[in-house]
Amino acid sequence: MAALAPSLTGARRLVVKIGSALLVGPTGLNADWLRGLCDDVAALRGQGIDVVLVSSGSIALGRRVLDLPEGALSLEQAQAAAAVGQIRLARAYEEALAPHGVKTAQILLTLEDSADRRRYLNSRATLQTLLSLGVVPIVNENDTVATDEIRFGDNDRLAAQIAVTCGADQLLLLSDVDGLYTANPKTDPTARHLPVIDQLTPEIEAMGGDPVSGLSKGGMKTKLMAARTAIAGGCAMAIAEGSVLRPLSAVIDGARCSWFLPENDPQLARKRWIAAMKPKGSLQIDQGAADALRRGKSLLPAGVRVVQGDFGRGEPVQITGPSGETLATGLTRYTSDEARQIVGHHSARIAEILGYPGRAALIHRDDMAV
Numbered sequence: 001m002a003a004l005a006p007s008l009t010g011a012r013r014l015v016v017k018i019g020s021a022l023l024v025g026p027t028g029l030n031a032d033w034l035r036g037l038c039d040d041v042a043a044l045r046g047q048g049i050d051v052v053l054v055s056s057g058s059i060a061l062g063r064r065v066l067d068l069p070e071g072a073l074s075l076e077q078a079q080a081a082a083a084v085g086q087i088r089l090a091r092a093y094e095e096a097l098a099p100h101g102v103k104t105a106q107i108l109l110t111l112e113d114s115a116d117r118r119r120y121l122n123s124r125a126t127l128q129t130l131l132s133l134g135v136v137p138i139v140n141e142n143d144t145v146a147t148d149e150i151r152f153g154d155n156d157r158l159a160a161q162i163a164v165t166c167g168a169d170q171l172l173l174l175s176d177v178d179g180l181y182t183a184n185p186k187t188d189p190t191a192r193h194l195p196v197i198d199q200l201t202p203e204i205e206a207m208g209g210d211p212v213s214g215l216s217k218g219g220m221k222t223k224l225m226a227a228r229t230a231i232a233g234g235c236a237m238a239i240a241e242g243s244v245l246r247p248l249s250a251v252i253d254g255a256r257c258s259w260f261l262p263e264n265d266p267q268l269a270r271k272r273w274i275a276a277m278k279p280k281g282s283l284q285i286d287q288g289a290a291d292a293l294r295r296g297k298s299l300l301p302a303g304v305r306v307v308q309g310d311f312g313r314g315e316p317v318q319i320t321g322p323s324g325e326t327l328a329t330g331l332t333r334y335t336s337d338e339a340r341q342i343v344g345h346h347s348a349r350i351a352e353i354l355g356y357p358g359r360a361a362l363i364h365r366d367d368m369a370v
Contacts, residue, residue, distance in 0.1 A: 005196050005259040006236045008252050011170040013050040017159035019175050022242050024060040033245060035096050040248035041136060042100035050131045052166060053093070054139045054159040058085035086140065093138050103135045108142035109158070120165065121314045121331060121367070125359065127166040128366070160226035164233035167267055167366065171230045172251065173223055174242030179258030180220065182207060198261045200228055227260040234262045234269035275329055275369035277316035281309020281336055290321045293328060293370055298361035301350070304343040311336045330368035333359045
């Protein structure tokens with residue numbers, strides 16, 4: 001029996017990646033298309049679905065404004081174009097979503113932000129807070145400062161990383177192709193479209209091709225790399241052609257696309273990842289905190305009695321109960337030195353004790369495997 005494709009309306013948290021070729025045309029921003037996309041985003045938000053947009057287009061838009069020549073840009077030209085394009089892109093999203101009463105935020109990231117554990121946790125916390133406040137984050141690679149050494153290189157893989165970071169259960173790559181084929185359909189008339197891929201085999205990965213768009217950096221190969229990241233993190237991923245004015249509605253209504261099915265639930269995948277880490281230290285907690293953890297609560301400094309070991313922010317620590325029994329493993333939001341200063345105190349006193357504001361939880365429940 002063939003596996004069934006997911007539906008966008010069944011998502012709890014959806015990440016949508018928008019390619020440059022969809023958003024920016026020969027004369028600049030495709031404003032009508034952007035309004036249609038934002039109409040769809042607002043409709044999903046109205047159904048209680050969190051939406052994160054990973055948007056290409058800052059360099060493409062900036063080069064139009066600056067009248068830079070076609071073809072490859074130097075690093076300095078690309079960074080200048082990004083600086084001009086980013087502010088216009090963020091404003092365009094803000095103006096398109098404002099009539100729906102939806103607030104937006106801009107997040108600019110580099111590869112270093114996901115590779116460094118502390119930056120990763122900061123990015124995750126920011127995304128989680130924005131989504132809890134009903135905001136639609138607009139994420140892009142920080143092309144103004146990124147060099148080849150710290151680049152994702154394409155927004156397909158950035159989108160997959162964002163999906164895993166924020167615990168999304170669905171990722172949609174809007175592109176200039178309507179999914180994965182067994183071969184290039186433009187050159188091979190026998191090529192078959194694959195609507196559902198339940199396992200990313202070497203044979204499937206071998207079907208990746210090269211970029212076909214003059215504006216887009218990513219081809220099918222980068223999309224398959226994104227799929228591997230997403231499904232390993234428990235996130236279903238779809239590739240869909242996005243040029244219609246209401247691209248998300250089109251996918252919901254059955255437009256042709258390719259779905260890659262996840263290996264497991266995103267939260268379960270993250271918990272397993274954390275549980276497999278080797279602890280760098282330990283926190284012994286009181287009975288009240290132990291009971292709170294079993295109810296799915298975060299660990300607050302007030303419930304911690306003893307800090308052992310030497311660890312940094314974002315590193316794994318073991319959480320033990322009053323009798324020394326192991327209760328959980330979690331990623332701490334404070335260093336061991338900071339933790340020793342704030343344990344036993346209420347979160348409201350953290351800024352007073354440390355001399356700078358901190359996070360209320362020592363370990364957030366999303367960063368803990370009980």
